[in-house]
Amino acid sequence: MTAETAMWPGPADRHGGHSRWQTWRNPxxxxxxxxxxxxxxxxxLPWSTTAPSIFVGLWLLAVTPTIDWRDYARKLVQPALALPFALMLLALLGTLWSDGAWADRLHAIKPVAKLALVPPLLYHFSRSERGFRVGLAFLASCALLAVYSRIVLLDPAWKLTATASSGVPVKNYIDQSQEFTLCASALALPALNYWRRSKPAATAACLALILLFVTNMAFVAAARTALLCIAVLLALFAWRHLGRRAALVLLAGTVAASALAWTASPYLRQRITDIAVEYRHGHEDINRASTAQRLTYWRKSLHAFAEAPLVGHGTGSIKRQFERAAVGDNALDTEIVSNPHNQALNVAVQWGLLGVVLLYAMWIAHFRLFTGDGIAAWIGLVVVVQNIASSLLNSHLFDFHEGWMYVLGVGVAGGMALKVKARAQS
Structure with missing residues (x-):
């Protein structure tokens, strides 16, 4: 055999390579x-920003050849699939009338662009049988993070990145609290179902995980927005899955647990009482101005919205509006930001009433995906309601971490819910 012929595969090798290629092209x-x-x-997702972005790109490469484009196009008329695209299209068009710098316009498209993943995720997981594995992977990862968080609280040298908060190994306490809130709330229905089926071991496992997440927020690191979400999600759980008597028992238990946590956790007491302190002294010390900052951001955003109520000031215009409003004698009044810490105001400043209507229409459409029974419907409902509630005090749909929690949660759980609905109709 010559060197030249050795470079090329023989018939058997070519057949084997062709077979492997056919295997990988198999839908x-x-x-x-x-x-x-x-x-x-x-x-x-709980640990990194880079890794999920890489895996999302690879996911698109893998899933695109499997799509039946005619079937996909027919399903795109459904509001749950169409409205994320509509909001992204509005963001793209909004660059044309924006008064912000072009760098700000282009940067503002990225937070909205992730919504384009909702339709293909819904489509894919309406066919797949492995949706629950995605949820279990997130749960297991968050449980590991909760355990590691306790270790970091005792020895900060174990931190993976230089975070600003004790007991937070990576990212920040807001992201960590939102993860733990989602996991604890999603586990409530499995715990109830196992209890009703007289499966004490499985019930105890679910309750132990819930306790792991909740005690972490009570004693280690908690975002006050997450505490609001827990209250809303508890009410949702009682409304959806409990009778009147059981709901009263849940209410009594929640009050007792809250009182115990308040008594036993100086950290939790400080987080709550700091709200009044931050409001009173916000204009004096920008480092202790969280509450006063939000109120100032909202006032300025409402003023900007009133100037262009129909279609807003355009994509990426928030920073420019705060520059115009930066007048006053203290750091809080002159602070310039590009995030008003309220999702509706974030949208309203950029795209006016048209954007707000599309935002709430999308939330409602996704909420309606999960009005059925079952674990997938409950998880999806928790994801949507948590995002709506947390977006009262943050722009969580556009934030990286919470935004991807929403996209992945709605896409996976929504696809599973669509599959259940399709089977029931067939």
Missing amino acids: ATLIRAADMLAVLIAAS
């Missing part, structure tokens, strides 16, 4: 690969 193989990549997105 079933690509669907399995897409499922595994979705699992990796969910598992890496």
